[in-house]
Amino acid sequence: MTINHRVEAERLLASADTSIAAALEATLPLADQQHAAVLTGIITNRALGHAMLARDEEQAARTSDMRDALRLLRGREYDVRKVVSAHIAKALTSRDADRWKAGRELAQALDTADCNMDDAVDAHLSDDGWDPRSAWKAPASAVRSDDPWAATPDVTAEVPEPVRRVIAGHLAEALLDGRDSNVQKWARGIAYELKNVGADLTDEIKQRITDMTLGGDPTDPPF
Structure with a gap:
Protein backbone atom coordinates (compact mmCIF):
# COMPACT_ATOMS: atom_id res chain seq x y z
CA MET A 1 0.00 0.00 0.00
CA THR A 2 1.39 3.37 -0.98
CA ILE A 3 1.82 5.85 1.86
CA ASN A 4 0.83 9.46 1.37
CA HIS A 5 3.70 10.99 3.30
CA ARG A 6 2.24 14.48 3.30
CA VAL A 7 -1.04 13.30 4.85
CA GLU A 8 0.84 11.14 7.35
CA ALA A 9 3.06 14.06 8.38
CA GLU A 10 0.03 16.28 8.92
CA ARG A 11 -1.70 13.56 10.99
CA LEU A 12 1.37 13.06 13.19
CA LEU A 13 1.83 16.79 13.70
CA ALA A 14 -1.79 17.04 14.86
CA SER A 15 -1.09 14.24 17.37
CA ALA A 16 2.07 16.04 18.47
CA ASP A 17 -0.01 19.13 19.16
CA THR A 18 -2.23 17.09 21.47
CA SER A 19 0.77 15.52 23.24
CA ILE A 20 2.54 18.83 23.79
CA ALA A 21 -0.67 20.25 25.24
CA ALA A 22 -0.74 17.34 27.68
CA ALA A 23 2.92 17.87 28.54
CA LEU A 24 2.17 21.48 29.45
CA GLU A 25 -0.97 20.65 31.45
CA ALA A 26 -0.12 21.56 35.05
CA THR A 27 -3.01 19.55 36.49
CA LEU A 28 -1.52 16.28 35.30
CA PRO A 29 0.97 14.34 37.39
CA LEU A 30 4.60 15.10 36.58
CA ALA A 31 5.18 11.58 35.29
CA ASP A 32 2.31 11.95 32.81
CA GLN A 33 3.65 15.32 31.69
CA GLN A 34 7.09 13.82 31.12
CA HIS A 35 5.60 10.90 29.23
CA ALA A 36 3.61 13.30 27.04
CA ALA A 37 6.76 15.35 26.34
CA VAL A 38 8.73 12.25 25.30
CA LEU A 39 5.81 11.10 23.14
CA THR A 40 5.66 14.55 21.54
CA GLY A 41 9.32 14.30 20.56
CA ILE A 42 8.87 10.83 19.05
CA ILE A 43 5.76 11.84 17.10
CA THR A 44 7.40 15.05 15.90
CA ASN A 45 10.46 13.16 14.62
CA ARG A 46 8.22 10.73 12.75
CA ALA A 47 6.27 13.63 11.29
CA LEU A 48 9.50 15.26 10.15
CA GLY A 49 10.56 12.02 8.46
CA HIS A 50 7.29 11.79 6.54
CA ALA A 51 7.53 15.50 5.68
CA MET A 52 11.01 15.01 4.19
CA LEU A 53 9.84 12.00 2.19
CA ALA A 54 6.86 14.00 0.93
CA ARG A 55 9.20 16.83 -0.09
CA ASP A 56 11.50 14.39 -1.93
CA GLU A 57 8.56 12.81 -3.76
CA GLU A 58 7.20 16.20 -4.82
CA GLN A 59 10.63 17.34 -6.01
CA ALA A 60 11.06 14.09 -7.94
CA ALA A 61 7.63 14.59 -9.54
CA ARG A 62 8.50 18.17 -10.50
CA THR A 63 11.84 16.99 -11.89
CA SER A 64 10.10 14.29 -13.91
CA ASP A 65 7.56 16.79 -15.24
CA MET A 66 10.36 19.18 -16.13
CA ARG A 67 12.27 16.37 -17.86
CA ASP A 68 9.21 15.42 -19.91
CA ALA A 69 8.60 19.05 -20.86
CA LEU A 70 12.24 19.47 -21.85
CA ARG A 71 12.12 16.30 -23.95
CA LEU A 72 8.99 17.57 -25.70
CA LEU A 73 10.56 20.97 -26.37
CA ARG A 74 13.71 19.38 -27.75
CA GLY A 75 11.65 17.19 -30.06
CA ARG A 76 9.71 20.18 -31.33
CA GLU A 77 12.92 22.18 -31.80
CA TYR A 78 14.44 19.32 -33.82
CA ASP A 79 11.37 19.13 -36.09
CA VAL A 80 11.33 22.92 -36.60
CA ARG A 81 15.07 23.03 -37.37
CA LYS A 82 14.69 20.17 -39.84
CA VAL A 83 11.84 21.85 -41.74
CA VAL A 84 13.27 25.39 -41.69
CA SER A 85 16.80 24.32 -42.68
CA ALA A 86 15.41 22.30 -45.60
CA HIS A 87 13.36 25.34 -46.65
CA ILE A 88 16.44 27.58 -46.59
CA ALA A 89 18.50 25.02 -48.53
CA LYS A 90 15.87 24.83 -51.28
CA ALA A 91 15.75 28.62 -51.47
CA LEU A 92 19.54 28.84 -51.81
CA THR A 93 19.62 26.26 -54.60
CA SER A 94 16.65 27.68 -56.50
CA ARG A 95 19.05 30.12 -58.24
CA ASP A 96 16.24 32.66 -58.24
CA ALA A 97 17.64 35.96 -56.94
CA ASP A 98 14.64 36.92 -54.79
CA ARG A 99 14.13 33.44 -53.38
CA TRP A 100 17.86 33.06 -52.67
CA LYS A 101 17.89 36.44 -50.90
CA ALA A 102 14.85 35.51 -48.80
CA GLY A 103 16.49 32.24 -47.74
CA ARG A 104 19.77 33.92 -46.80
CA GLU A 105 18.00 36.70 -44.88
CA LEU A 106 16.00 34.09 -42.95
CA ALA A 107 19.25 32.30 -42.03
CA GLN A 108 20.79 35.60 -40.91
CA ALA A 109 17.71 36.47 -38.83
CA LEU A 110 17.96 33.09 -37.11
CA ASP A 111 21.64 33.79 -36.37
CA THR A 112 20.65 37.06 -34.72
CA ALA A 113 18.05 35.20 -32.64
CA ASP A 114 20.78 32.81 -31.41
CA CYS A 115 19.30 29.97 -33.47
CA ASN A 116 22.03 29.25 -36.00
CA MET A 117 21.03 26.60 -38.56
CA ASP A 118 23.96 26.88 -40.98
CA ASP A 119 25.24 23.36 -40.25
CA ALA A 120 21.79 21.85 -40.79
CA VAL A 121 21.39 23.83 -44.03
CA ASP A 122 24.82 22.69 -45.23
CA ALA A 123 23.87 19.08 -44.49
CA HIS A 124 20.76 19.39 -46.68
CA LEU A 125 22.82 21.00 -49.44
CA SER A 126 25.42 18.22 -49.35
CA ASP A 127 22.73 15.52 -49.36
CA ASP A 128 21.26 17.11 -52.48
CA GLY A 129 24.65 17.12 -54.23
CA TRP A 130 25.48 20.82 -53.77
CA ASP A 131 28.69 22.41 -52.63
CA PRO A 132 27.48 24.44 -49.61
CA ARG A 133 30.05 27.17 -50.26
CA SER A 134 28.73 27.83 -53.76
CA ALA A 135 25.08 27.62 -52.69
CA TRP A 136 25.55 30.46 -50.19
CA LYS A 137 26.93 32.71 -52.92
CA ALA A 138 24.45 34.90 -54.79
CA PRO A 139 23.46 33.48 -58.19
CA ALA A 140 25.10 35.26 -61.10
CA SER A 141 21.82 35.43 -62.98
CA ALA A 142 18.28 34.44 -62.19
CA VAL A 143 14.71 34.81 -63.34
CA ARG A 144 12.88 37.30 -61.11
CA SER A 145 9.51 36.51 -59.60
CA ASP A 146 6.91 38.52 -57.69
CA ASP A 147 6.79 35.71 -55.12
CA PRO A 148 10.28 35.11 -53.69
CA TRP A 149 9.28 31.64 -52.53
CA ALA A 150 7.69 30.58 -55.81
CA ALA A 151 9.21 27.76 -57.80
CA THR A 152 11.74 28.74 -60.44
CA PRO A 153 9.96 29.14 -63.81
CA ASP A 154 10.49 26.31 -66.24
CA VAL A 155 12.86 27.30 -69.03
CA THR A 156 14.50 25.20 -71.68
CA ALA A 157 18.14 25.75 -72.53
CA GLU A 158 19.13 25.40 -76.14
CA VAL A 159 21.48 22.42 -75.83
CA PRO A 160 22.12 20.43 -79.03
Whole structure:
Protein backbone atom coordinates (compact mmCIF):
# COMPACT_ATOMS: atom_id res chain seq x y z
CA MET A 1 0.00 0.00 0.00
CA THR A 2 1.39 3.37 -0.98
CA ILE A 3 1.82 5.85 1.86
CA ASN A 4 0.83 9.46 1.37
CA HIS A 5 3.70 10.99 3.30
CA ARG A 6 2.24 14.48 3.30
CA VAL A 7 -1.04 13.30 4.85
CA GLU A 8 0.84 11.14 7.35
CA ALA A 9 3.06 14.06 8.38
CA GLU A 10 0.03 16.28 8.92
CA ARG A 11 -1.70 13.56 10.99
CA LEU A 12 1.37 13.06 13.19
CA LEU A 13 1.83 16.79 13.70
CA ALA A 14 -1.79 17.04 14.86
CA SER A 15 -1.09 14.24 17.37
CA ALA A 16 2.07 16.04 18.47
CA ASP A 17 -0.01 19.13 19.16
CA THR A 18 -2.23 17.09 21.47
CA SER A 19 0.77 15.52 23.24
CA ILE A 20 2.54 18.83 23.79
CA ALA A 21 -0.67 20.25 25.24
CA ALA A 22 -0.74 17.34 27.68
CA ALA A 23 2.92 17.87 28.54
CA LEU A 24 2.17 21.48 29.45
CA GLU A 25 -0.97 20.65 31.45
CA ALA A 26 -0.12 21.56 35.05
CA THR A 27 -3.01 19.55 36.49
CA LEU A 28 -1.52 16.28 35.30
CA PRO A 29 0.97 14.34 37.39
CA LEU A 30 4.60 15.10 36.58
CA ALA A 31 5.18 11.58 35.29
CA ASP A 32 2.31 11.95 32.81
CA GLN A 33 3.65 15.32 31.69
CA GLN A 34 7.09 13.82 31.12
CA HIS A 35 5.60 10.90 29.23
CA ALA A 36 3.61 13.30 27.04
CA ALA A 37 6.76 15.35 26.34
CA VAL A 38 8.73 12.25 25.30
CA LEU A 39 5.81 11.10 23.14
CA THR A 40 5.66 14.55 21.54
CA GLY A 41 9.32 14.30 20.56
CA ILE A 42 8.87 10.83 19.05
CA ILE A 43 5.76 11.84 17.10
CA THR A 44 7.40 15.05 15.90
CA ASN A 45 10.46 13.16 14.62
CA ARG A 46 8.22 10.73 12.75
CA ALA A 47 6.27 13.63 11.29
CA LEU A 48 9.50 15.26 10.15
CA GLY A 49 10.56 12.02 8.46
CA HIS A 50 7.29 11.79 6.54
CA ALA A 51 7.53 15.50 5.68
CA MET A 52 11.01 15.01 4.19
CA LEU A 53 9.84 12.00 2.19
CA ALA A 54 6.86 14.00 0.93
CA ARG A 55 9.20 16.83 -0.09
CA ASP A 56 11.50 14.39 -1.93
CA GLU A 57 8.56 12.81 -3.76
CA GLU A 58 7.20 16.20 -4.82
CA GLN A 59 10.63 17.34 -6.01
CA ALA A 60 11.06 14.09 -7.94
CA ALA A 61 7.63 14.59 -9.54
CA ARG A 62 8.50 18.17 -10.50
CA THR A 63 11.84 16.99 -11.89
CA SER A 64 10.10 14.29 -13.91
CA ASP A 65 7.56 16.79 -15.24
CA MET A 66 10.36 19.18 -16.13
CA ARG A 67 12.27 16.37 -17.86
CA ASP A 68 9.21 15.42 -19.91
CA ALA A 69 8.60 19.05 -20.86
CA LEU A 70 12.24 19.47 -21.85
CA ARG A 71 12.12 16.30 -23.95
CA LEU A 72 8.99 17.57 -25.70
CA LEU A 73 10.56 20.97 -26.37
CA ARG A 74 13.71 19.38 -27.75
CA GLY A 75 11.65 17.19 -30.06
CA ARG A 76 9.71 20.18 -31.33
CA GLU A 77 12.92 22.18 -31.80
CA TYR A 78 14.44 19.32 -33.82
CA ASP A 79 11.37 19.13 -36.09
CA VAL A 80 11.33 22.92 -36.60
CA ARG A 81 15.07 23.03 -37.37
CA LYS A 82 14.69 20.17 -39.84
CA VAL A 83 11.84 21.85 -41.74
CA VAL A 84 13.27 25.39 -41.69
CA SER A 85 16.80 24.32 -42.68
CA ALA A 86 15.41 22.30 -45.60
CA HIS A 87 13.36 25.34 -46.65
CA ILE A 88 16.44 27.58 -46.59
CA ALA A 89 18.50 25.02 -48.53
CA LYS A 90 15.87 24.83 -51.28
CA ALA A 91 15.75 28.62 -51.47
CA LEU A 92 19.54 28.84 -51.81
CA THR A 93 19.62 26.26 -54.60
CA SER A 94 16.65 27.68 -56.50
CA ARG A 95 19.05 30.12 -58.24
CA ASP A 96 16.24 32.66 -58.24
CA ALA A 97 17.64 35.96 -56.94
CA ASP A 98 14.64 36.92 -54.79
CA ARG A 99 14.13 33.44 -53.38
CA TRP A 100 17.86 33.06 -52.67
CA LYS A 101 17.89 36.44 -50.90
CA ALA A 102 14.85 35.51 -48.80
CA GLY A 103 16.49 32.24 -47.74
CA ARG A 104 19.77 33.92 -46.80
CA GLU A 105 18.00 36.70 -44.88
CA LEU A 106 16.00 34.09 -42.95
CA ALA A 107 19.25 32.30 -42.03
CA GLN A 108 20.79 35.60 -40.91
CA ALA A 109 17.71 36.47 -38.83
CA LEU A 110 17.96 33.09 -37.11
CA ASP A 111 21.64 33.79 -36.37
CA THR A 112 20.65 37.06 -34.72
CA ALA A 113 18.05 35.20 -32.64
CA ASP A 114 20.78 32.81 -31.41
CA CYS A 115 19.30 29.97 -33.47
CA ASN A 116 22.03 29.25 -36.00
CA MET A 117 21.03 26.60 -38.56
CA ASP A 118 23.96 26.88 -40.98
CA ASP A 119 25.24 23.36 -40.25
CA ALA A 120 21.79 21.85 -40.79
CA VAL A 121 21.39 23.83 -44.03
CA ASP A 122 24.82 22.69 -45.23
CA ALA A 123 23.87 19.08 -44.49
CA HIS A 124 20.76 19.39 -46.68
CA LEU A 125 22.82 21.00 -49.44
CA SER A 126 25.42 18.22 -49.35
CA ASP A 127 22.73 15.52 -49.36
CA ASP A 128 21.26 17.11 -52.48
CA GLY A 129 24.65 17.12 -54.23
CA TRP A 130 25.48 20.82 -53.77
CA ASP A 131 28.69 22.41 -52.63
CA PRO A 132 27.48 24.44 -49.61
CA ARG A 133 30.05 27.17 -50.26
CA SER A 134 28.73 27.83 -53.76
CA ALA A 135 25.08 27.62 -52.69
CA TRP A 136 25.55 30.46 -50.19
CA LYS A 137 26.93 32.71 -52.92
CA ALA A 138 24.45 34.90 -54.79
CA PRO A 139 23.46 33.48 -58.19
CA ALA A 140 25.10 35.26 -61.10
CA SER A 141 21.82 35.43 -62.98
CA ALA A 142 18.28 34.44 -62.19
CA VAL A 143 14.71 34.81 -63.34
CA ARG A 144 12.88 37.30 -61.11
CA SER A 145 9.51 36.51 -59.60
CA ASP A 146 6.91 38.52 -57.69
CA ASP A 147 6.79 35.71 -55.12
CA PRO A 148 10.28 35.11 -53.69
CA TRP A 149 9.28 31.64 -52.53
CA ALA A 150 7.69 30.58 -55.81
CA ALA A 151 9.21 27.76 -57.80
CA THR A 152 11.74 28.74 -60.44
CA PRO A 153 9.96 29.14 -63.81
CA ASP A 154 10.49 26.31 -66.24
CA VAL A 155 12.86 27.30 -69.03
CA THR A 156 14.50 25.20 -71.68
CA ALA A 157 18.14 25.75 -72.53
CA GLU A 158 19.13 25.40 -76.14
CA VAL A 159 21.48 22.42 -75.83
CA PRO A 160 22.12 20.43 -79.03
CA GLU A 161 20.64 16.95 -78.89
CA PRO A 162 23.96 15.12 -79.45
CA VAL A 163 25.48 17.06 -76.56
CA ARG A 164 22.50 16.23 -74.33
CA ARG A 165 22.95 12.51 -75.09
CA VAL A 166 26.65 12.58 -74.32
CA ILE A 167 26.20 14.43 -71.02
CA ALA A 168 23.25 12.24 -69.99
CA GLY A 169 25.27 9.13 -70.77
CA HIS A 170 28.20 10.14 -68.58
CA LEU A 171 25.93 11.22 -65.73
CA ALA A 172 24.03 7.92 -65.94
CA GLU A 173 27.29 5.99 -65.70
CA ALA A 174 28.32 8.04 -62.67
CA LEU A 175 24.95 7.50 -60.97
CA LEU A 176 25.30 3.75 -61.47
CA ASP A 177 28.81 3.71 -60.01
CA GLY A 178 28.44 1.64 -56.86
CA ARG A 179 32.07 1.96 -55.82
CA ASP A 180 32.10 5.57 -54.72
CA SER A 181 29.12 7.46 -53.28
CA ASN A 182 30.94 10.74 -53.89
CA VAL A 183 30.79 10.10 -57.62
CA GLN A 184 27.03 9.61 -57.41
CA LYS A 185 26.68 12.78 -55.32
CA TRP A 186 28.76 14.69 -57.86
CA ALA A 187 26.57 13.42 -60.72
CA ARG A 188 23.36 14.41 -58.92
CA GLY A 189 24.80 17.86 -58.27
CA ILE A 190 25.63 18.36 -61.94
CA ALA A 191 22.16 17.18 -62.97
CA TYR A 192 20.49 19.56 -60.49
CA GLU A 193 22.58 22.51 -61.62
CA LEU A 194 21.82 21.80 -65.29
CA LYS A 195 18.12 21.60 -64.45
CA ASN A 196 18.25 24.90 -62.57
CA VAL A 197 19.72 26.69 -65.58
CA GLY A 198 17.09 25.21 -67.89
CA ALA A 199 18.88 22.14 -69.24
CA ASP A 200 16.75 19.39 -67.72
CA LEU A 201 18.29 16.07 -68.71
CA THR A 202 16.20 13.96 -66.35
CA ASP A 203 14.40 12.00 -69.06
CA GLU A 204 17.60 11.38 -71.03
CA ILE A 205 19.44 10.22 -67.90
CA LYS A 206 16.58 7.88 -66.94
CA GLN A 207 16.51 6.43 -70.44
CA ARG A 208 20.28 5.96 -70.47
CA ILE A 209 20.16 4.21 -67.07
CA THR A 210 17.39 1.93 -68.36
CA ASP A 211 19.41 1.09 -71.46
CA MET A 212 22.52 0.37 -69.42
CA THR A 213 20.77 -1.85 -66.88
CA LEU A 214 18.20 -3.61 -69.07
CA GLY A 215 19.86 -3.30 -72.45
CA GLY A 216 18.77 -1.10 -75.31
CA ASP A 217 18.20 -1.55 -79.00
CA PRO A 218 21.51 -2.89 -80.45
CA THR A 219 21.00 -0.73 -83.54
CA ASP A 220 21.05 2.46 -81.44
CA PRO A 221 24.21 4.58 -81.52
CA PRO A 222 26.48 4.18 -78.47
CA PHE A 223 25.38 7.60 -77.21
